[in-house]
Amino acid sequence: MTKEKDIDLVVIGSGPGGYAAAFRASDLGQKVLLIDKDDELGGVCLNRGCIPSKALLHIAKVIDETKHLSKIGVSFSKPQIDLDAVRNHKNKIVSQLNSGIKQLAKVRKVETMQGLASFLSANQILVEGENNTTKIIFKKCIIAAGSSSSLIPGLPKNHPSVLTSKTALDLVDIPESLLVIGGGVIGVELGQVYASLGSAVSVVEFLPGLIPGADKDIVKPLQRKLKKQFSSIMLSSKVISVNANTDKTLTVEIENEKGVETKTYNKVLVSVGRKPNTGLLKVENAEITVNEQGYIDVDEYQRTSQKNIFAIGDIVGNPMLAHKATHEGKVAAEVASGHPAVMDPRAIPSVVYTDPEVAWTGLTELKAKKDKIPYEKGEFPWAASGKAQILNASQGKTKILFDPETKQVLGAGIVGPSAGDLICEAALAIEMGSDAEDIGLTVHPHPTLGETFAAAAEVYLGTMTDLYIPSK
Ligand code: FAD
Numbered sequence: 001m002t003k004e005k006d007i008d009l010v011v012i013g014s015g016p017g018g019y020a021a022a023f024r025a026s027d028l029g030q031k032v033l034l035i036d037k038d039d040e041l042g043g044v045c046l047n048r049g050c051i052p053s054k055a056l057l058h059i060a061k062v063i064d065e066t067k068h069l070s071k072i073g074v075s076f077s078k079p080q081i082d083l084d085a086v087r088n089h090k091n092k093i094v095s096q097l098n099s100g101i102k103q104l105a106k107v108r109k110v111e112t113m114q115g116l117a118s119f120l121s122a123n124q125i126l127v128e129g130e131n132n133t134t135k136i137i138f139k140k141c142i143i144a145a146g147s148s149s150s151l152i153p154g155l156p157k158n159h160p161s162v163l164t165s166k167t168a169l170d171l172v173d174i175p176e177s178l179l180v181i182g183g184g185v186i187g188v189e190l191g192q193v194y195a196s197l198g199s200a201v202s203v204v205e206f207l208p209g210l211i212p213g214a215d216k217d218i219v220k221p222l223q224r225k226l227k228k229q230f231s232s233i234m235l236s237s238k239v240i241s242v243n244a245n246t247d248k249t250l251t252v253e254i255e256n257e258k259g260v261e262t263k264t265y266n267k268v269l270v271s272v273g274r275k276p277n278t279g280l281l282k283v284e285n286a287e288i289t290v291n292e293q294g295y296i297d298v299d300e301y302q303r304t305s306q307k308n309i310f311a312i313g314d315i316v317g318n319p320m321l322a323h324k325a326t327h328e329g330k331v332a333a334e335v336a337s338g339h340p341a342v343m344d345p346r347a348i349p350s351v352v353y354t355d356p357e358v359a360w361t362g363l364t365e366l367k368a369k370k371d372k373i374p375y376e377k378g379e380f381p382w383a384a385s386g387k388a389q390i391l392n393a394s395q396g397k398t399k400i401l402f403d404p405e406t407k408q409v410l411g412a413g414i415v416g417p418s419a420g421d422l423i424c425e426a427a428l429a430i431e432m433g434s435d436a437e438d439i440g441l442t443v444h445p446h447p448t449l450g451e452t453f454a455a456a457a458e459v460y461l462g463t464m465t466d467l468y469i470p471s472k
């Protein structure tokens with residue numbers, strides 16, 4: 001029998017967008033129901049994305065650091081990988097954070113429900129749980145149903161050797177050889193994890209460079225490192241077929257300008273982008289507009305084409321990042337609760353958590369050139385940073401793009417350890433409308449990597465003393 005339930009605000013999806021929206025709306029006095037089809041709260045980011053991947057990347061980085069130490073007089077024996085222990089460690093971090101979210105929902109009296117939600121109309125959804133079905137009658141709704149891995153045509157169906165990021169993070173085994181299809185963020189992050197744990201990793205990328213959204217110069221040090229860690233990096237190449245063999249290996253045909261190569265791998269990881277989870281929601285029953293790619297259309301208040309229904313996070317489009325989802329979630333919760341709020345960030349940072357990390361925010365040189373946006377830049381090579389030398393990170397670099405007229409920061413790109421932390425200063429500078437002097441004249445502590453941000457501004461201003469730049 002279908003039960004019925006009335007609620008002020010229902011949130012579909014408990015990822016970083018959904019739970020932030022639910023909690024903010026509850027803090028603003030709404031009676032909130034948070035629904036997820038998964039047993040655990042936290043969405044992709046916590047359960048099969050950001051957190052487990054970064055837990056494994058940390059291990060990969062430490063393994064690599066021990067190799068460097070052995071070159072400078074401190075030797076360790078070859079690491080012994082106890083895969084069960086590594087998997088348990090990663091799972092423990094996830095489950096601790098799962099309980100944290102559950103606890104935060106409880107103290108706020110946000111009700112949670114497990115089940116698959118689909119729209120019946122613009123104020124009703126059906127939630128199908130394992131043993132029961134509930135009809136929810138709502139005043140307002142926030143859709144935060146996220147995204148899932150895209151696949152390429154012609155892959156063997158449900159084959160245990162064909163991995164997505166979700167199954168790759170399950171860490172069932174360390175395959176002797178792994179082909180990563182797609183050299184974007186997931187490809188390089190998980191490729192580096194598996195390479196550090198002992199797989200011979202190859203990457204095939206359709207475009208001429210890895211992480212095509214970032215400026216080439218800040219990807220270069222990572223690409224150089226991956227060249228040493230991976231068996232091969234095949235650029236401007238595409239997979240034309242993947243066939244399963246009786247021994248569970250996969251034979252893959254890869255095409256590039258020279259012709260077609262056939263290779264066999266123990267496993268293949270498909271990381272060619274993500275698609276919105278719009279399909280299962282039956283949004284057409286609520287007359288919610290979606291675009292050609294299936295993303296839900298929203299305005300800057302996160303409102304869909306139905307005034308009482310909002311949408312946030314991956315399901316509304318790029319960038320598909322947890323922090324973007326969270327900000328949008330808060331905006332939706334505030335607007336839905338009658339408060340003034342708008343999603344209008346000047347910059348959303350992107351970080352690739354490999355070793356070295358690659359981070360950028362605001363304007364990139366790629367975009368500036370494509371859209372003919374005038375800019376000037378200040379760059380500081382980490383070879384001149386004491387802290388970078390200490391950390392074996394002299395390949396790193398910090399660059400800032402400035403508006404040639406106002407000298408305000410338009411964008412920044414950083415490569416090196418902790419680039420993801422360092423980029424926060426750039427994001428703040430862009431939000432605050434800071435110019436080159438604001439940054440160059442801010443006293444930064446020494447010796448830190450943070451200094452390189454001020455140094456890039458000083459290079460631009462011509463006041464840098466740690467480098468010799470002859471005056472023009
Ligand atoms: P999601 O986190 O996708 O959550 C959506 C939730 O909705 C899921 O729990 C799902 O079960 C539920 N759901 C879907 N449909 C229904 C339905 N019909 N009924 C009920 N529930 C439903 N981003 C970063 O910023 N930093 C990172 O380091 C990072 N690393 C990543 C690593 C990997 C391997 C992957 C795959 C992604 C990573 N991301 C990272 C991206 C990040 O995970 C997403 O941008 C983020 O999770 C999106 O949040 P969301 O709230 O929109 O939805």
Ligand code: NAI
Nearest residue numbers: 182183184185186187204205206271272273274320351352
């Ligand atoms: P992506 O868009 O970053 O990269 C996909 C890559 O695959 C692209 O370089 C593309 O050119 C290539 N590609 C597409 N089709 C191909 C084909 N047939 N053959 C070979 N290459 C092909 O997507 P990815 O890595 O799957 O990640 C999805 C999203 O998840 C990211 O865009 C990001 O928003 C999010 N994410 C964020 C992380 C972070 O913030 N650190 C980490 C992981 C994921």
